[in-house]
Amino acid sequence: MAKRNPLYDFKWCPGCGDFGVKVALEQALVGRMAERNESIENTVIVAGIGCSGNMVHMMEGPQPFGIHGIHGRALPIAYGIKSARPDLNVVVVAGDGDFLSIGAEHIGPQARRNLDITAVIMDNGIYGLTKGQASPTTEMNVVTSTTRFGKLDDKLNPFLFYLGAGVPYLRSQLSSRVKDLASDIKEAMEYPGFSIVHVQSPCTTYNDTYSLLKGDAKKGIEPLAYPLGDDHNAEDITAAANLVRDRRIPIGMIYRHEGEPVAAHQRLADAKERANIEQASVEQLLTAMTIA
């Protein structure tokens, strides 16, 4: 980890939304440690590739374990870690390009397994580290280095995508609201299943959406982001889907599958218990093939 590591030379741009996410994640982990009397080494941060993936090196304070793998594969790496060690707290950190483009195929399987991990997604609507190409969440018609005449593809609606894939726990937040984000991440880590905290985390260099998200009275810009009211029933998937169909971005608890979910590793434990199977020894396995 990068704490006081002079060799590590990566920096986020000034004003990058990921700074806020970093502080929120640190606070969430410290809070979890204190509350559960759990060591920081019990947490593994699984990072995707991109600006957001550098989170795993940038974190200050108590250092968790980390794995910085290959582009798009943070979720299946987390699947392997969690299936091996259900006792570990596994957190995926990834951006919209990593999670929703090259890695999108992995969301459905983890949702269906109800893999007990938390994914913190930093959505800046752009490929930042490769210097500003269109991502799935870049708005249509936007000019980027790969969309010189305006982006021809529709913007992906990540919330509808998550709901359609069966993600059972979904929160939306802004990177600038650090305290709320910290508590969101901490709560999501407590959820016994696949939880996503989708964060609007603007890129100040290639896609600065701060004023769009928060609005700008001087320029007459209405804020895209708005806080969810108490009237939203997060356990109603139809209500959640209707809510996110709007172009505006609700901030808060969008969806939580009703009832007590059973996490992937618990399903496995239950299944083995039902079957009551003992591992046969190598000798037994071979002896069963004896030619009489």
Added chain:
Amino acid sequence: MSKNLVVRFAGEGGQGVVGGAELMASAAAAGGYHVLTFSTFPSQIKGGPAWGQARISSEEILTPGDYLDVLVCQNRYAYDANLPDLREGGLVIYNSEEFELPDNSRALGLPADRMAREAGNPLASTIILIGAVAKMAGVSVEALEAFITKRWSRGRPGDEKIVSGNITALQMGVEEAAKTGLQLEDLDPAPTHDRPRIMIRGYEAAAIGAIAGGVEAFIGYPISPATTMLTYMEANLVGKDRFVGQASSEIESITALIGSGYAGKVTMTSTSGPGLSLMGEGLGLAWMAEIPLVVANVQRGGPATGLPTKTEQSDLIVAMNPGHGDMSVPVIAPGSLEEAFWGAIAAINWSERYQGPVLLLSEAAIAERAQDVPMPDLSQVRVERRQVSQGEQGNRRYAGDGVTPFPVPGGAGAYVANGSEHDEQGDTTHLPDIHVTMTNRRFKKLEVLNDGTFEAERTEAETIVLPWGGSKGSARAAWNELTAEGVDIGWCYTMFINPLPADLLTALQGKRVLVPELNYLGQFAAHLRSKGVNAEAITQYTGLPFKVADLKAEIRQRLA
């Protein structure tokens, strides 16, 4: 008396031709014979040309057999396509409901399906055919009856009826064959055995080897011909702290294995060519981040979808270099079912010892082969585990110029396992001297894999035959016959393909080395040449194993 019986059941997929050969082999094995099966079939569940072959012998068996003593064919196409493989003097049994042969002097037409239906046992047509084969080839009918009785006495209410029905079917086949008077030489009596034997398939041998080696997590994706290992593990790798999962793709399975290995587990997957291609980047991550794991790649014909159910040895280059960049993945390629068992253990030990990915390189003809082998001596099993960090070196996981202790999440020594070039604690850095240091470290780790064994005989000869993997059997049979015929030629073999045993490379210096292998490029020969060996390939790429006679002729020609 004859030492060998080779019988092929040919027809369409779904007609039980593979099952017929295996039943015949199992019955003969139960009677004390050595047996080996080989099958080939199209990538579909019903229909398409398929055949299963059983070789039954009083001696140890190295190959499925070049030529057939008895050909059993279900349709005209099967007859026409397989007749060239029938030896001179061989016999044909054919389904006379499908077609008629004008000349029945060496053939018997049997309406086996109708006979089975009329006997009230429609599932028994294969047994009728086996009865006819047994009679013609002088296989003990009593031994077959004993086998049937045992096989179908499973403690269920209907057992007795099934057993008697099947014995009746067997007798029907015997009687029909007896009427023809067609008769091959009797098979030699079965040998006696001083050690208990098992009848095992290649994938079972590798899977049980992996269990013996202590595999704890197995995550895979269905793909022919490697699915059998996944399903075996799903049924047999059970209990506390063990995990078997079906991934959503090979990309997911390799990256999940990385997560599992990173979390401290002994992990493995099985795949075949297309899956291995998809795993390339993930294997690079395992090499780069130093995560132990084993990929069993069961080769089929390639590239792309290629020949999904046929055998080939064309994945060696990609096994050693499955992804971009500087890496050299260790490869162990079993050449027999016993080696599949021991090779799986060795693959796990290597991955744990050097802390990185290892390829167990199998092939369709090995994975699907059923054979009798002596019960492995389990007292010889040695299991190694990675050296685990106790936290004393803090988070400097990648410090040092060789294998260093492995920190396990949950304990001390938090670090970042990193697929980007990294410093001692796993933080990304692209400084030139660090890339040099870390690249050197990763290659130096291979030096601990120095315990690969090899076979060497008559190495004073100028020319040496050195096959690999599943071509071992055919090459050995060819070598046995050639040396018996007075040809001066040496023999070397190893399943430890990368890194090769140093003493083997020394033994090959100054020799001409002939490498029989089932691919176009001559991949192992090229690998040997890169190590300074004067190697030339003998290639075949038909989707089928070498015939011994073909190999002998080719070797003779190369020596001329």
